[in-house]
Amino acid sequence: MALEACRSCLSCLLIPLALWSIVVNVLLYFPNGNASYATSFQLPNYVWYFEGICFSGVMILLLAVILIALECSVFHQCCQSESCNKTYRSFISIVLALLGVAFSGYSCIIFTLGLIQGPFCNSSNGWDYIFKNTVGGYLTDYSAWSQCTEPANAVEWNIILLSILIALSGLQLIICFLKVAAELKRTLCGTYSVFVQAGIL
Numbered sequence: 001m002a003l004e005a006c007r008s009c010l011s012c013l014l015i016p017l018a019l020w021s022i023v024v025n026v027l028l029y030f031p032n033g034n035a036s037y038a039t040s041f042q043l044p045n046y047v048w049y050f051e052g053i054c055f056s057g058v059m060i061l062l063l064a065v066i067l068i069a070l071e072c073s074v075f076h077q078c079c080q081s082e083s084c085n086k087t088y089r090s091f092i093s094i095v096l097a098l099l100g101v102a103f104s105g106y107s108c109i110i111f112t113l114g115l116i117q118g119p120f121c122n123s124s125n126g127w128d129y130i131f132k133n134t135v136g137g138y139l140t141d142y143s144a145w146s147q148c149t150e151p152a153n154a155v156e157w158n159i160i161l162l163s164i165l166i167a168l169s170g171l172q173l174i175i176c177f178l179k180v181a182a183e184l185k186r187t188l189c190g191t192y193s194v195f196v197q198a199g200i201l
Contacts (some may be wrong), residue, residue: 029159111169
């Protein structure tokens with residue numbers, strides 16, 4: 001019942017999450033607030049995948065807008081029966097929500113891999129991923145963070161922003177799963193069940 005009642009608000013929740021994802025991902029291009037590293041391409045490779053901007057950002061934002069439009073009462077009638085029309089709209093919503101699962105899931109995986117890999121920074125051995133062989137062990141080895149001499153606070157910047165992005169994409173993933181579940185329940189078990197519509201069509 002709660003899932004059914006919150007069906008409409010789920011799509012709305014995706015919008016601020018997508019916007020925040022874009023903002024946080026953009027900040028990754030400016031380590032410690034410095035733009036010079038982006039212009040010289042001295043940034044981690046995962047930054048150039050644009051997951052937070054494209055996948056968990058713009059794509060999720062577009063999906064959310066379309067899902068909200070599908071939930072509006074005024075919508076193109078695809079068949080004569082209103083109940084049938086709502087069923088088809090639910091099917092479209094399910095497909096879009098599954099795309100949201102794919103986009104946010106992909107982003108979450110890439111962000112996690114980026115966090116495990118560590119920042120691209122300058123050390124006594126030059127620019128490199130100096131923590132790539134620690135398999136994420138550097139996250140709790142605070143004494144090793146000082147090995148990154150440039151950009152300043154590169155490790156902290158990397159950990160904080162990627163952790164936020166993982167949380168944002170994780171929430172998007174959960175919301176999209178809930179959206180799929182809500183629409184499936186409405187389509188298969190609701191008052192305009194697809195099984196009932198077979199007789200109407």
